[in-house]
Amino acid sequence: MNTITPTPGQLLDMMRTTNPLVQCITNYVAMNIAANVLLAAGASPAMVRAEEEAGEFAGYAGAVTINIGTLSTHWIAGMKKAANAANAGGKPWVLDPVAHYATAFRRQVTSELMALKPTIIRGNASEIMALGGGQSRGHGVDSGDPTSAAENSALALAQQQGCVVAVTGEEDFVTDGRRSARIQGGSSIMPKVTALGCSLTCLVGAFAAIRPAEPFEATIAALALFAVAGEEAAAVASGPGSFSAPFLDKLADLRGAVIDAKARITTA
Numbered sequence: 001m002n003t004i005t006p007t008p009g010q011l012l013d014m015m016r017t018t019n020p021l022v023q024c025i026t027n028y029v030a031m032n033i034a035a036n037v038l039l040a041a042g043a044s045p046a047m048v049r050a051e052e053e054a055g056e057f058a059g060y061a062g063a064v065t066i067n068i069g070t071l072s073t074h075w076i077a078g079m080k081k082a083a084n085a086a087n088a089g090g091k092p093w094v095l096d097p098v099a100h101y102a103t104a105f106r107r108q109v110t111s112e113l114m115a116l117k118p119t120i121i122r123g124n125a126s127e128i129m130a131l132g133g134g135q136s137r138g139h140g141v142d143s144g145d146p147t148s149a150a151e152n153s154a155l156a157l158a159q160q161q162g163c164v165v166a167v168t169g170e171e172d173f174v175t176d177g178r179r180s181a182r183i184q185g186g187s188s189i190m191p192k193v194t195a196l197g198c199s200l201t202c203l204v205g206a207f208a209a210i211r212p213a214e215p216f217e218a219t220i221a222a223l224a225l226f227a228v229a230g231e232e233a234a235a236v237a238s239g240p241g242s243f244s245a246p247f248l249d250k251l252a253d254l255r256g257a258v259i260d261a262k263a264r265i266t267t268a
Ligand SMILES: Nc1ncnc2c1ncn2[C@@H]1O[C@H](COP(=O)(O)OP(=O)(O)OP(=O)(O)O)[C@@H](O)[C@H]1O
Pocket: 098, 123, 124, 125, 141, 142, 143, 168, 169, 170, 171, 172, 185, 186, 187, 188, 189, 190, 191, 193, 194, 195, 196, 197, 198, 199, 200, 223, 226, 227, 230
């Protein structure tokens, strides 16, 4: 049963009235779909990452999201400036540690970003297990592990870091180290469409911008919206190619009351 307040639907309705500005430092693969996801949901995305402006921009964005998917050296200073400015302004920032286990470069940059204390970490099960110091079966940017295998790592990470951790996959799991929730829904088509997880990370930032003091509730709202929109889009799609258009339409159409009626959230 959903006992989360504010509810995902309440937060979604607030999104449509407040149109939060979200600074998304995301990868080249994700930039377009992530911006469309945020626009559909009612937020205002800005893909601003250059070292010369990332910190300044974070001063007036409602939240920052940082994704290392297509990392290269010249991105790093902008990422750090944005995270530091978010922290200085009391704004939430979200880390998506894409395939951080894959190379020494990614591991090093991820540990430097972790030291800047993300408010929320969102990853697939393999990424969260490896971040907690465990072995995972990640395959490049794709997960090779079920969400259930990452729950203990997520809990430990949330407690050690004092942040919210979200693990996504067939089922999603969110914890702040004290409270936890599981979200059902979505579709097996979703991991076959690139960068939906990266887009979800940006959407988590949008919800966090609305309720900076309630990152646990904000994260659940983003995951619940994806779960319901994904399930409904899959019902009219015939595969990955025809999934994206109805998915964006559902993100734009679904009202808060419908999300609250359809979301399958259990607190753990
Ligand atoms: N088998 C599945 N069934 C239902 N929903 C799924 C499934 N796999 C993933 N999802 C959903 O897809 C969305 C993206 O999560 P996923 O775990 O695939 O992210 P990711 O691996 O980081 O993706 P990417 O790196 O491609 O951006 C989430 O909303 C998640 O719930």
